[in-house]
Amino acid sequence: MSCLFNSYDPYFKQPFGAVRAGQTVHLSLCIPEELGYVDPHLVLQKEGKYDVPVHYRMKFDGQTPHQNHFSVDVVLGDPGLYFYYFDLYTDFRRIVRGADNCGVVSWQEGESWQITVYEPDFQTPECIKGKVFYQIFPDRFCEGIENKPMPFPDRLYQADKHAEPFWQPNETGGHLNEDYFGGDLEGIRIKLPYLLSVQGPSLVTDFVRNVNNFNVIYLLTQDVFVTNNQQLAQSNAKEIDLLVTWLFRLTQDYYNYKMAAVLGIMVFIVCAVFTVVCFHFINKKEATFS
Numbered sequence: 616m617s618c619l620f621n622s623y624d625p626y627f628k629q630p631f632g633a634v635r636a637g638q639t640v641h642l643s644l645c646i647p648e649e650l651g652y653v654d655p656h657l658v659l660q661k662e663g664k665y666d667v668p669v670h671y672r673m674k675f676d677g678q679t680p681h682q683n684h685f686s687v688d689v690v691l692g693d694p695g696l697y698f699y700y701f702d703l704y705t706d707f708r709r710i711v712r713g714a715d716n717c718g719v720v721s722w723q724e725g726e727s728w729q730i731t732v733y734e735p736d737f738q739t740p741e742c743i744k745g746k747v748f749y750q751i752f753p754d755r756f757c758e759g760i761e762n763k764p765m766p767f768p769d770r771l772y773q774a775d776k777h778a779e780p781f782w783q784p785n786e787t788g789g790h791l792n793e794d795y796f797g798g799d800l801e802g803i804r805i806k807l808p809y810l811l812s813v814q815g816p817s818l819v820t821d822f823v824r825n826v827n828n829f830n831v832i833y834l835l836t837q838d839v840f841v842t843n844n845q846q847l848a849q850s851n852a853k854e855i856d857l858l859v860t861w862l863f864r865l866t867q868d869y870y871n872y873k874m875a876a877v878l879g880i881m882v883f884i885v886c887a888v889f890t891v892v893c894f895h896f897i898n899k900k901e902a903t904f905s
Contacts, residue, residue: 759801
């Protein structure tokens with residue numbers, strides 16, 4: 616049976632990922648003819664104690680060989696987390712999320728897909744665009760000061776950092792977070808070299824990207840800066856040139872492809888050597904702290 620629905624595929628869901636409040640979400644289904652007559656409805660429920668499922672009837676869009684196509688457009692006006700599946704309205708069948716994110720037919724409740732709806736005026740701060748964040752749980756990360764006074768008398772201290780957390784329900788059936796593994800700020804300080812090794816690949820990527828990001832230098836100095844160095848002038852270079860901007864000038868302005876080819880190889884060698892050295896250092900550090 617072909618895929619009935621997959622939220623990762625733009626044919627089945629648009630737009631991809633989270634949506635802004637007030638934005639229209641388009642969802643589609645491909646129902647094989649072998650399932651017989653169906654009247655699919657989108658079942659959408661916002662996360663919340665008093666929120667109830669809402670059913671949206673899907674319209675019939677036509678047929679392709681052995682396939683019936685349905686779709687629905689929904690405007691999500693309130694920020695929050697929404698869960699959804701599809702009810703075929705025949706024989707108590709529904710389409711729920713499978714292990715590979717594709718929809719599967721089920722007669723029982725199953726896993727739902729979800730949509731995150733954010734505030735309409737939200738803008739990602741420029742300072743964190745494209746950044747990678749590494750989150751740690753201080754309590755589980757590292758115990759820097761051993762045998763210190765127990766700061767939480769109502770917790771269970773775990774001397775074995777690989778021990779299974781206490782999970783059994785209490786007398787009322789609730790599950791409490793009663794473990795304390797001793798992690799502290801001193802442990803984070805001790806592990807800072809390990810955090811550097813974790814962030815190493817991102818730093819290497821930033822370096823290589825910056826080597827090739829010559830727009831600021833090239834565009835702001837075009838026909839403005841004139842070199843007084845005769846050797847640089849004869850080679851069509853400037854004091855402020857990077858290897859890659861020099862390469863660009865040689866090919867675009869002077870058509871000196873031989874020298875440009877040499878510079879391209881040099882840029883590759885510099886980046887490759889830097890990457891190999893950094894990853895060698897990172898691997899050694901990571902092996903030490905793992």
